[in-house]
Amino acid sequence: MAVILGIESSCDETSASVCINGKVINNEIASQAIHEQYGGVVPELASREHQRNIVPVVDHVLTHADINVKDLDGIAYTRGPGLLGALLIGSSFAKSMAASLNIPLIPVHHMKAHVLAHFIDDPKPxxxxxxxxxxxxxxxxxxxxxxxxxxxxxxxxxxxxxxxxxxxxxxxxxxxxxxxxxxxxxxxxxxxxxxxxxxxxxxxxxxxxxxxxxxxxxxxxxxxxxxxxxxxxxxxxxxxxxxxxxxxxxxxxxxxxxxxxxxxxxxxxxxxxxxxxxxxxxxxxxxxxxxxxxPDFQYCTDNAGMIAISGHLLHEHEAFGELTDSPLPRMPF
CATH class of the missing domain: 3.30.420.40 (ATPase, nucleotide binding domain)
Structure with missing residues (x-):
């Protein structure tokens, strides 16, 4: 049984999710309403909000899934594409956590994750x-x-x-x-x-x-x-x-x-x-x-459920990353 933590921080949504043996248990999203007054996402403000939200969001999904960090078999995170500052928050957190637990780090392509969101619920293609x-x-x-x-x-x-x-x-x-x-x-x-x-x-x-x-x-x-x-x-x-x-x-x-x-x-x-x-x-x-x-509406917009299921599928292929992997705002497909 593989237990995967997914982390999404490519733009203005701080999200975390736990996937156990291919089943997404939860999908927590902290939205950033602060950008509405500017008519679009402000990258620096997005980064600050990610810093504020990421610890409580991750803690919430682990607690909700009744998972101890020592139960995790891998941590999947969005490597790109996205806003550099926002990606840095998620990737740095994921790397630190994976290194401390000595478990695989799984970099995920944001757009490919949207596709793999179809494998969260039935029916699956x-x-x-x-x-x-x-x-x-x-x-x-x-x-x-x-x-x-x-x-x-x-x-x-x-x-x-x-x-x-x-x-x-x-x-x-x-x-x-x-x-x-x-x-x-x-x-x-x-x-x-x-x-x-x-x-x-x-x-x-x-x-x-x-x-x-x-x-x-x-x-x-x-x-x-x-x-x-x-x-x-x-x-x-x-x-x-x-x-x-x-x-x-x-x-x-x-x-x-x-x-x-x-x-x-x-x-x-x-x-x-x-x-x-x-x-x-x-x-x-x-x-x-x-x-x-x-996909269900909650898996259409940016969310960690799609990162977690991608992490599960990539874990099966042992498609692991390294601590030296840098976030890629324009990550090639």
Whole structure:
């Protein structure tokens, strides 16, 4: 039986989790509301909050799981990608604890962990499967052959879809984080009311910089004509923006599934919590005969549950790290 402690500190969530023999026992997340007043994450403030939170969060999950530190068989932590200061807090804590206990240290790639979050709960996908990973900083389509073998089939060449959601929300005057607000407002709007230009990319790659510019120019032009335009059309604007972004995601995902001849399809990352994306995936599943996999909401955003399950799977492959491993803010896939 392997007992793994997972630690996540890549951005503005301090999270810890215990995984016992492949079962995630808990998933504690300390969120940082301090960034809301700045309209985005402030790296230095995030680091300070991680320092404040990491000891009580880790202590809480160990106590809740009735695990003594001497029972641990490994400590998994996010090595990257992420904010350097934030990653340093988690990695330094994990290294110190692993060294004091003389147990393996397991560095985890944050984006791969989002994919492996599908192995926390049932039903679980079988290999190989296609995973659309969508978050604030990344948008990728992956062929997942195993826990240690993932191939990028396509990815964004500029901005991530999460950035597009948040930027559009800011243009609409919505508070940070804006993506969930657009999702909420879109439920009361007409998704076909407004049209926005989309960037065309070859193969399975994405580009979201063009649609952000399209939304900006469209709103600027309409507000010049009527200063109350956004307020009067807020729900329709949110619905139209969400519809366009989701269509861009799904068109490539359908193409990837056909190209690879795979019907096991998953989504992961923070944007996978979006209700419109989940609905679109379910619709395509009916059309194409897919078996689809969507993580529980608590495992969509940044969390240590996905780090702990990744640590369990990597522990089985003895994919251990060293105390000399440095955090990698731009960790290669």
């Amino acid at each position: 079988s290999y190989p499967f296609i995973c659309l990973t969508v978050s604030g900083g990344h948008t990728q389509i992956l062929r997942v052959n195993s826990a240690t073998d993932m191939i990028i089939l396509g990815q964004t060449q500029d901005d991530a879809v999460g950035e597009a959601f948040d930027k559009a929300a800011k243009l609409l005057g919505l508070p940070y984080p804006g993506g969930p607000m657009i999702d909420k407002l879109s439920k009361e709007g007409d998704p076909h009311k407004f049209q926005f230009a989309q960037s065309e990319m070859p193969d399975l790659d994405y580009s979201f910089s063009g649609i952000k510019t399209s939304i900006l120019y469209f709103l600027r032009k309409q507000v010049q004509r009527d200063e109350n335009f956004i307020e009067q059309n807020l729900n329709d604007l949110a619905a139209s923006i969400q519809h366009t972004l989701i269509k861009m995601l799904m068109d490539k995902l359908v193409k990837a599934a056909k190209q690879e001849d795979i019907k096991q399809i998953a989504i992961a990352g923070g944007v996978s919590a979006n209700s419109g994306l989940r609905q679109a995936l379910e619709q395509e599943a009916e059309i194409n005969g897919w078996d689809i996999f969507i």
